[in-house]
Amino acid sequence: MLQPSPPRKRRGRLARSGAASMALLAVAGYLAVQYVTGGAGAPGCKVASGEDGRAGYEFTPEQAVNAATITAVGTARKLPERAVTIALATAMQESALRNLDHGDKDSLGLFQQRPSQGWGTPGEIMDPTYSAGLFYDHLVEIPGYLDLPLTDAAQRVQRSAFPYAYAKHEPGAELLAAALTGRSAATLTCDGRPGPTPDKGPDAVRAALVRDFGHTVLRPAGAEVSDGTDAGTGTARFAGASEERTVTVPMTGGSGAAGDRETGRRGWQVAHWAVANASSLHIQRVTYAGREWTAGNTDSKWYPTGGGTKGAERAAGAVRITTSR
Structure with missing residues (x-):
């Protein structure tokens, strides 16, 4: 049996209520994105291009600490900036530069390394210095890794089910690497x-x-x-x-x-x-x-x-x- 339609005034109130709910959801979604990416609504960080300052990348303090550690471990080994860029892009894809205590199956940490696959103990993998060093250990063993497309070099280390996912992070990783290796000053x-x-x-x-x-x-x-x-x-x-x-x-x-x-x-x-x-x-x-x-x-x-x-x-x-x- 068909139900009678609500009166016109009631339909108007329902429409306005629905629109208001959608607006609130949109604002909540915006604030969530701002916090995750280090936008204006969060105590965020940002890096700008040293050339013209137009290109930029925003991130949170937690992400900044981890990116700085990944970079420092690489430069302490006297690795080139390109190696740091590959490592940063990999961590951006695997964990959004967060030291996660969970992941697919038994994956952990910045690079989502798995204890069951010989990457170390859970405690070791959750140490950003250790996990970054282990990533570099595997990266430098790849012949000609500096000349490979970034996503190919990262995939040969990670063996991910999504081998092309690293490429989209390359521009942001390059900006971070330029600043955190010190090549780009005051950025x-x-x-x-x-x-x-x-x-x-x-x-x-x-x-x-x-x-x-x-x-x-x-x-x-x-x-x-x-x-x-x-x-x-x-x-x-x-x-x-x-x-x-x-x-x-x-x-x-x-x-x-x-x-x-x-x-x-x-x-x-x-x-x-x-x-x-x-x-x-x-x-x-x-x-x-x-x-x-x-x-x-x-x-x-x-x-x-x-x-x-x-x-x-x-x-x-x-x-x-x-x-x-």
């Missing part, structure tokens, strides 16, 4: 809002530096901790220095133009690494090569320091990482 920024992690202070920063880069590369014994005052004067170097601590990481390299370029690149890698870890390690300020990033700025940019940037690129000095106590 990675984060809001830097403190995260819920308990690790903070200069000791936590130095431990994380050693974890990702290793003792040999950064020579952490030379990383000094200051209390934020100028030696001999007792005057505060930064505003609010009584509530801050600074880790100074010296940057030294070879002589000549080539040595200066390598030193500058390594310095920007550490500086960008520090910004990527700002939320997790409660880092408030990073200074290098005449430029400074400060947590909490709404525009989240690298600004010239008081002395300007002229000549700073040629004599970059040290990376200064200032944390909350």
Whole structure:
């Protein structure tokens, strides 16, 4: 038996109610996407092209930390930027740069490696430094991997059921690799809002530096901790220095133009690494090569320091990482 149609006014109310529900769902979906990709609604990070700044990639602080670790493990092995790009694109596809404790079958971690297939114990795979290192171990064994299309190189390591899925991540991975290897200066920024992690202070920063880069590369014994005052004067170097601590990481390299370029690149890698870890390690300020990033700025940019940037690129000095106590 046919039911009578609702009155016209009721139909209008139903239509308006349905439209409102759809609008709310759309807003909720937008906010969810913004949080996952590190958009304006989240304490996000972004990297821009060093050429014209038009191309960009947005991501969350969690993703930034993992991307920085993957990059540091690769450069500590003196692997080329292309290897880092392949690793980043692979992790972007496999886990969205998140250290997942679940996956298909027994897959785990950034690269969704499987204990049952000989990739290590669950505990080892869940260690980003270990899992990134193991990925690189397999990657460098592929003959001519640097000349292969990115998706082919990644697939030969991962043996995925979706062998062509890695290709779509190549543009974003290239931007991340350029910034996190230090080739592209002052291009990675984060809001830097403190995260819920308990690790903070200069000791936590130095431990994380050693974890990702290793003792040999950064020579952490030379990383000094200051209390934020100028030696001999007792005057505060930064505003609010009584509530801050600074880790100074010296940057030294070879002589000549080539040595200066390598030193500058390594310095920007550490500086960008520090910004990527700002939320997790409660880092408030990073200074290098005449430029400074400060947590909490709404525009989240690298600004010239008081002395300007002229000549700073040629004599970059040290990376200064200032944390909350």
